[in-house]
Amino acid sequence: MSKALRPKNIVIYGLLAPGLAVFVLCCIAPLFVAVYNSFFDWDGGPVKRFVGFQNYAELVQDRAFWSAFKNNLTFIFWTVLGQIGIAFLIAMLLQSRILKFKNFHRTVIFFPVVLSAVVVGFLWRIMYNSEYGIVNTLMRAVGLGNFIQLWLDNPDIVIGSLAIPKVWQFIGYYLIILLAAIQGIDQSVLEVAELDGATGWKKSRYIVVPLIKNTLMVTIMLCISGNMKTFDQIFVMTGGGPGTSSEVVALYAYNVSMNRMRYGYGSTAAIGILILSLGLIMLSRLAGRKKEEE
């Protein structure tokens, strides 16, 4: 770029300053605030007591925190399986010649993605209602009445019941990503495979999956980080209950800080969450890379 076009450095920094200020205030500074406060015992009042690494020692041994993390993992397992599994199946069908109204299906299936988690949570809470819920009404109508459960009040299945709305909401998102990848495959490859007799399951398993492996890895990573941050939906559907059987880490940190007023320990939990989430993402990335080398 010619000199005449380039403004002085001071102008550039001046232009960047407002954005940087807001970003640092809300994204970077809180990290340091969290690290600082994690060394204190503090209930929000004027007295802050320095406790060193005591909060961290407590967090490592905190049963409630780890059981919440286990809930996160269970939730992630079901949602990844449901979202990517179903999205892949629908994407395979949508790219085949036999399907009609493809654009209509795409647009309709994507729609729930734009809804807020709060609306989805409340809507499903009503749908799960034992007397007035559509879920039970439909199950009775098709003769599955015996399988009806206390969807949100049974500690053994509550995580699964919470995962279903999440799966329902985000299938469209992964569908669009996978569909784009599948449509990017050279059509002649698929045609040759079909001539050689690879159809249905075989075509998916041996031709399509290997060819879109990179995209699949990206979707799995997105799926893990997307479901790790589930907070709103669980907050409005069960509030972590019954008991603490559906509490997830974000909800736990929220309760510790806002309800029990332990801001120091809450900050420690926040750092724990940050480390665990980044760890999970790294782990899935590593697993993906290892697979590629094989």
Add this chain to the structure above:
Amino acid sequence: MKKAWDMFQGVVANAFVSLFSITCIFPIIWMIYSSLKTDKEFSLNILSLPAKPEFGNYARAITEGKIGSYFVNSMFNTLSALVVVLVISFITGYCISRFRFKGRTFIYYMFLSGMLIPIYALLIPIFVEFKTLGLLNKKFTLILPYIAFALPTGVFLVESSVESVPIEVEEAACIDGSSFINTMFRIVMPMCKPVLSTVAILTFLHTWNEFPLALVLIRSNALKTMPIGLTNFVGAYTVNYPLMLAALVVSTLPVVIMYLLFYNQIMKGMTAGAVKG
């Protein structure tokens, strides 16, 4: 024989996907028509259509539930954040893409790292920070983090789109006597319209739907946003489902309108970052 089998397969596949599409949209349609029923009608048959559309639920949600005030607050936050995000993302993306200056790479990666930092981990730290700085419970409180969390995607998208604007355009403008600021806003910015509209749509949807920050940073009822208002409202009227559904419909309305107008762009925009990143 083979032809009959193919046809059968086609019918099954079409039926399956159609059924799936219905499952995706039916809860929304059910929510809308059920909100027009009376409480009595709803408890008699939860699936039937309303005999006579009843708008009383909406009137009650607005007068008793203060849904109107929550709606206005959410709109104010969303539109303010939207305008600022557009301007700042454009300026930042443009400067990072066009100029080499000290700290450029650092600034770029700092913004990008924002995509990796999970908001829910920052929830309590932001609360503590805002409490210390006395920023809680103000009219602009939520706008600040909403801007900050929308910037990484915005900067990233603008930066890669400015790259494709030929520099000759700016040189020509300069020769014609256009000032730097004038060139940036009146010539380059319009050329980035497609990517800016994506940024606008994404920011609108995220900000309108945002819940956790609004939950911890705002205590005053007069400043609460739609998602928080909904939880208050539902807490107070748990037994009256049609009324609850009416409130849900009001809160979803802007998003539904956006989707009907821009569904192609929304699908592309929301998944673009994923595929590129």
